[in-house]
């Protein structure tokens with residue numbers, strides 16, 4: 586998402602430097618640049634952008650003090666990212682977070698004056714098909730909702746100017762005096778799918794078909810809304826039920842929410858404390874009981890610290906090495922390479938040749954090494970991989 590926003594900002598006239606973790610990404614962003622194909626909610630291609638050649642690096646060394654720094658890392662990495670960015674943050678530098686969930690502004694405010702902190706949420710998503718090539722989805726007319734911790738004329742001017750850059754780049758953006766409602770609408774949806782899908786190991790669309798899962802979502806939302814009410818955040822029930830939830834259902838589809846993907850990849854630090862864990866924390870602060878959100882948060886923390894001991898890999902015979910059959914449907918595969926990256930056993934490789942659609946599709950390199958962990962099948966955005974166990 587950071588790369589995507591950076592490209593839209595640059596297209597809108599800003600002078601952007603992207604700081605990324607991987608050197609090969611920085612190189613691809615510099616040349617040939619970032620290319621984005623964005624789809625509207627109805628699945629129609631909304632716009633194509635680029636390639637836009639961007640200045641990109643793996644750290645801020647050599648850069649001057651910046652007018653603004655936008656943070657797009659996962660919540661657990663905010664503190665480290667801020668430390669890394671401090672050399673380019675001056676007294677006047679505006680700090681913007683459009684990260685998921687609640688709690689990042691608190692971390693930023695430990696170091697940055699509140700008057701310089703801007704926050705909000707995104708109504709868009711993206712997948713990196715390969716370095717520099719992004720596929721995005723734009724939901725509704727306002728894709729970036731921006732607000733500020735301090736509501737003043739200076740903040741309004743900067744917020745509006747920032748949104749103008751995004752709009753000139755081609756996406757909808759709006760500075761809002763009360764952005765909290767938008768942040769909470771998004772949060773309410775994320776609370777019901779992100780961690781819960783990771784726990785039950787289902788895609789959003791699959792989990793949502795289950796009545797028990799749906800009822801749990803209702804409990805999660807009711808608790809969170811009680812917290813929001815105590816905090817004075819206005820939630821319009823008609824808007825929530827008539828627009829936010831139906832739109833989320835429509836878009837939840839056949840992908841794993843980001844936290845479910847983190848849990849699949851056995852990330853020790855998910856965003857749980859910025860989602861259900863944030864409701865647990867704010868519930869304690871406001872005196873609102875949040876037993877369901879607290880339980881979700883506790884379960885995720887337990888999973889995070891026990892990946893190696895979970896029964897799933899043993900149950901599939903990871904140690905004894907039974908045969909698994911791996912099928913990759915080359916009609917669906919778009920050659921993103923995620924399966925190659927996330928297979929720890931080097932079972933999959935990308936074809937050196939391109940197919941008729943122009944993709945280097947995934948191929949089975951050595952099926953005998955497969956331990957049936959299902960990482961590849963879970964991470965594949967095209968649902969192109971199936972794994973079965975041989976009798």
Ligand code: SF4
Nearest residue numbers: 928955956958959961
């Ligand atoms: S199931 Fe696991 S080991 Fe087998 S190919 Fe997929 S990622 Fe690799």
Ligand code: SF4
Nearest residue numbers: 918919921922924965
């Ligand atoms: S099989 Fe799926 S994850 Fe692997 S390269 Fe193809 S589209 Fe990407």
